[in-house]
Amino acid sequence: MDTRTAQPVMTTERDLRLDLFRGIALWLIFLDHIPSNIVAWITIRNYGFSDATEIFIFISGYTAAFVYGRAMRERGFVIAGARVYKRAWQIYIAHVFLFTIYLAQIAYVARGFQNPLYAEEMGILDFLQQPDVTIVEALLLKFKPANMDVLPLYIVLLLVFPPALWLLLRWPTAALATSAVLYAAAWEFGWNLSAYPSGHWFFNPFAWQLLFVFGAWCALGGAERLGGLLRSRITLSFAVLYLLFGFFVTMTWYFPRLEYLFMPKWLSDQMYPISKTNLDVLRFAHFLALAAVTVYFVPRTWPGLASPLLRPAILCGQHSLEIFCIGVFLSFAAHFAKVEFSGGTAMQIAVSLIGIALMIAAAWLIAWYKRVEGRKAAARPQAVQTDLAGGGA
Amino acid sequence: MKTIALVAALLCGWAGSVLAQVPEHCDLPGYLLFSDSELRRVAGAVRDHKRLDIAVLGTASSLLAGAEGASSAYPARLQAALARRLPGVVVNVVSLAKSRQTTADMTRELKKLLAExxxxxxxxxxxxxxxxxxxxxxQFRETLEDGVADLQAGGADVVLINMQYSPRTESMIHIGAYADSMRAVARERDVPLFDRLSLMRYWNDVGAFNFYAAGRDRALAVKVHDCLGRALAALIVDAAKLEEASGQAGQ
Known part of the structure; x- marks a missing residue:
């Protein structure tokens, strides 16, 4: 933190709201990743179309443009591009590390699981029969176990980010338009990357890039351009109305009677399916509405951002790659604890709270280490600093 | 005195657990078996021909392994439950379930199934x-929707059955999108969805069954399939409005 504020930055200092909401998104992703978790009822996916993934990808695009955009202006395309690729490599390593843990967990489960009721579900363990194929497909990012889809998306987005960033710095509008066209083309022509053993990527990079590029566009001056729009009460009322609509529609999923009584058939024909894989327009719009309402009520200078209560979330958001990985690991561990000891409500609440506490503790430790190291290396060139601030994932 | 009471209690407990192997009443919450969609062809077949032919399409979770697998799996249990509930009606349930089939694989057999x-x-x-x-x-959703439409066009009512609740594998198999798709197809084609997932989760939550069990316990699987058969019978009787026709019958 203090090292960062001391740096000369492109427009102004880093927007703490980004760290805050990314930190919260990381907690929500963790809660959603624990299967059958009662605490996950508080997460936003239950009250509207979009979920924490949208927040996470948008903010990641924003911070990536913020950090690497400055690098590209100051040191040129090649150096900035190399830094982006270094970051992508780090994320790849993190992904492979998580996959290793996943393999260990699956292999453990496979050993003791013989319940005849679940002969079919045990099929998920089949890939252990061919570790050679499975591991190679995993290294190629084609085999992605459940809940391990976000990092591969992020890696692919970073791999094409340097030219996108170059365009964003020169003709931001053209870059955003290109991104939107790619999104539309992906929908029109059904583009997606293929997966192993069959099917496609759970997060279609051709669709989700729109959110990432939009985040980057906002970071490079787009947010100021939208300023008037975002301060208007008309925008606010539209956003609130749309959020209420999303809330009502999600309620019909839990109370089918509501749908039967109030949901016109033509509307549901239009709306469904709401594709998460292809970042449905309803989801994207829901995220925009959430963001508009948030920006209206939480200005950049909001004093609450300095409050110690929000400090844990901000800390987690500032070290998002590490905390994301720890979250995925903890959700495996939480599932393991539920299966081995008890799946009851008390256990669900306990693993959720302990998990978030561990994420905060880890973020605090990483921040402390970077601060200590940062002081020692104060004389060294800024390159190291910006990379850390990349705070990517 | 105390010892006798204890022994008696243990005996009762033992007898209870033996009887529980084939429960007379499974806990079947109405709100999970309620459907707005009607099974008109079922109603017609029962009313006009006193006969009900049911085919079960499915995968390994519609089967049980072993010598008595076929008679213990839910299709056979459904036949037994329906026969009890519909006296005077010939109920014939044929299971065509095979393991390792995708929905697309199963749609290839629909024409033959309808014709034969x-x-x-x-x-x-x-x-x-x-x-x-x-x-x-x-793609799953589209395949299923087309398949259901074909079955309806071929003169059959359809009930969709979704996944089992499987807590040991739920962090490994992402069933959410598929469960949502099945719900959507059921709504779209106006067919009942037998929500096996919610029903089994309910049984787990009220403590009727322990689905976390990992061991080779066949008794659990047999009991669960029996209850699933009864639950299906309840859904069919309700959605075809057979209760009024044949008077009331037990579970």
Whole structure:
């Protein structure tokens, strides 16, 4: 933190709201990743179309443009591009590390699981029969176990980010338009990357890039351009109305009677399916509405951002790659604890709270280490600093 | 005195657990078996012909292994439960379930099934194997919707059966998108969805069954399939409005 504020930055200092909401998104992703978790009822996916993934990808695009955009202006395309690729490599390593843990967990489960009721579900363990194929497909990012889809998306987005960033710095509008066209083309022509053993990527990079590029566009001056729009009460009322609509529609999923009584058939024909894989327009719009309402009520200078209560979330958001990985690991561990000891409500609440506490503790430790190291290396060139601030994932 | 009471209590407990092997009443919450969609062809077949032919399409979770597997799996238990509830009606449930089939694989057999068997009702259990194989959820939905439309056009009512609740594998198999798709197809084609997932989760939550069990316990699987058969019978009787026709009958 203090090292960062001391740096000369492109427009102004880093927007703490980004760290805050990314930190919260990381907690929500963790809660959603624990299967059958009662605490996950508080997460936003239950009250509207979009979920924490949208927040996470948008903010990641924003911070990536913020950090690497400055690098590209100051040191040129090649150096900035190399830094982006270094970051992508780090994320790849993190992904492979998580996959290793996943393999260990699956292999453990496979050993003791013989319940005849679940002969079919045990099929998920089949890939252990061919570790050679499975591991190679995993290294190629084609085999992605459940809940391990976000990092591969992020890696692919970073791999094409340097030219996108170059365009964003020169003709931001053209870059955003290109991104939107790619999104539309992906929908029109059904583009997606293929997966192993069959099917496609759970997060279609051709669709989700729109959110990432939009985040980057906002970071490079787009947010100021939208300023008037975002301060208007008309925008606010539209956003609130749309959020209420999303809330009502999600309620019909839990109370089918509501749908039967109030949901016109033509509307549901239009709306469904709401594709998460292809970042449905309803989801994207829901995220925009959430963001508009948030920006209206939480200005950049909001004093609450300095409050110690929000400090844990901000800390987690500032070290998002590490905390994301720890979250995925903890959700495996939480599932393991539920299966081995008890799946009851008390256990669900306990693993959720302990998990978030561990994420905060880890973020605090990483921040402390970077601060200590940062002081020692104060004389060294800024390159190291910006990379850390990349705070990517 | 105390010892006798203790022994008596233990005996009762033992007798209770033996009897519980084939429960007379499974806990079947009405709100999970309620459907707005009607099974008109089932109603017609029962009313006009006193006969009900049901085909079960599905994968490994519609089967039980072993010598008595076929008679213990839910299709056979459904036949028994329906026969009890519909006296005077010939109930014939044929299971065509095979393991390791995607929804697309199963749709290839629909024409033959309709031509040869002419069932009044097709129970279509699917979703799990598609989720394991990672079939594109959008494609899954379209395949299923077309298949249901074909069955309806061929003169059969349809009930969709979704996945089992499987807590040990739920962090490994992403069933969410497939379960949502099945719900959507059921709504779209106006057919009942037998929500096996919610029903089994309910049984787990009220403590009726322990689905976390990992061991080779066949008794659990047999009991669960019996209850699933009864629950299906309840759904069919309700959705075809057979209760009024035949008077009331037990579970």
């Amino acid at each position: 068997m002419k069932p009044a009702l097709v129970l279509w259990q699917t979703g799990t194997f598609d989720a394991i194989r990672g079939v594109d959820p959008v």
